[in-house]
Amino acid sequence: MNERILQRFLMIGCVFLLVGGIIGLLMADWSGRAPGDYETEVGGIRLESGKYDQALEQFDAALERSPDHRGAMMGRALVFVQTQQHDRAVAELTELIGFLESTLDWEGDSTGVGVLAAAYANRGIVHDRESRFEDALEDYVSALRVDDGAVSGPGLFYKILHDPQPSTVRDRARYIWEQLQKPEDERLMHDPKRDNRQRLYKP
Numbered sequence: 025m026n027e028r029i030l031q032r033f034l035m036i037g038c039v040f041l042l043v044g045g046i047i048g049l050l051m052a053d054w055s056g057r058a059p060g061d062y063e064t065e066v067g068g069i070r071l072e073s074g075k076y077d078q079a080l081e082q083f084d085a086a087l088e089r090s091p092d093h094r095g096a097m098m099g100r101a102l103v104f105v106q107t108q109q110h111d112r113a114v115a116e117l118t119e120l121i122g123f124l125e126s127t128l129d130w131e132g133d134s135t136g137v138g139v140l141a142a143a144y145a146n147r148g149i150v151h152d153r154e155s156r157f158e159d160a161l162e163d164y165v166s167a168l169r170v171d172d173g174a175v176s177g178p179g180l181f182y183k184i185l186h187d188p189q190p191s192t193v194r195d196r197a198r199y200i201w202e203q204l205q206k207p208e209d210e211r212l213m214h215d216p217k218r219d220n221r222q223r224l225y226k227p
Contacts, residue, residue, distance in 0.1 A: 060086035060093035067099045076103050092127075094120060094139050101146060102224055110150050117147040138174035141167045142225035145175045145193045149224060157200050157213055164197035175225055193225075 067082030080103045086096035097120045104113035124140040148163030167175045175193040203211045 058090065058093075060090035060096055062086075063089065064093060064095040064099060067096065071099060071102060071106070074106075076107050079103050092123065094124065094136065097123070098139060098143065098146075101143070105146065105150060105224060110154055113150050114147060117143050117150070121147070137171045141171035141174040144170060145225045148193070148196075152196065152200070155213065157204065161197055161200045161204070164193050164200070167193050168197065 063082045063086035067079045067086065070076075070079035070082060080100060083096040083099040083103065086093050086099075090096070097116065101113050101116035101120065104110070104116060120143045121140065124136060124143065128136045128140060130137065144163045144167035148160045148167060151157070151160035151163060172194070199215065200213070203213055
């Protein structure tokens with residue numbers, strides 16, 4: 025094959041690849057994704073992988089692009105829960121709850137309602153782990169009142185892969201309430217078998 029024709033063919037191929045890449049990037053920006061969504065998605069993957077520092081960087085980047093990105097706010101809180109920075113987790117979740125309660129469109133934003141329920145449930149889990157059982161119960165009840173479907177437990181896929189009988193918000197709330205009815209010296213507030221089945225909630 026003629027060397028000049030081969031060079032011309034390679035140049036044309038490179039130009040097409042370059043133009044295709046640019047168009048792909050522009051389409052990603054114009055595809056309707058809200059600012060911060062991409063970073064939050066990457067942060068979620070890092071969080072699932074246990075790469076907490078990288079996850080936090082991504083959630084922070086999302087919040088730089090969109091300061092009110094509720095998924096990124098939740099992601100930051102979950103990083104703090106997983107790294108046992110419970111005070112920071114409570115502060116983050118409290119801020120998210122306050123933001124959602126003051127801005128949420130209760131009729132038209134079912135996703136936001138689910139995020140609020142998950143935020144209450146996760147804050148309840150942190151209180152639970154810190155032995156603040158009355159606060160935990162209050163948050164669990166709030167989560168169920170806001171959207172019991174969002175915190176009713178994982179789907180079939182999770183049950184098959186991880187645990188066929190995970191603890192739910194309703195289960196834990198009922199257990200705490202029952203224990204609080206007993207005399208203090210008869211209470212068994214931690215049940216390792218149940219506690220190990222508790223899972224955090226992502227909207």
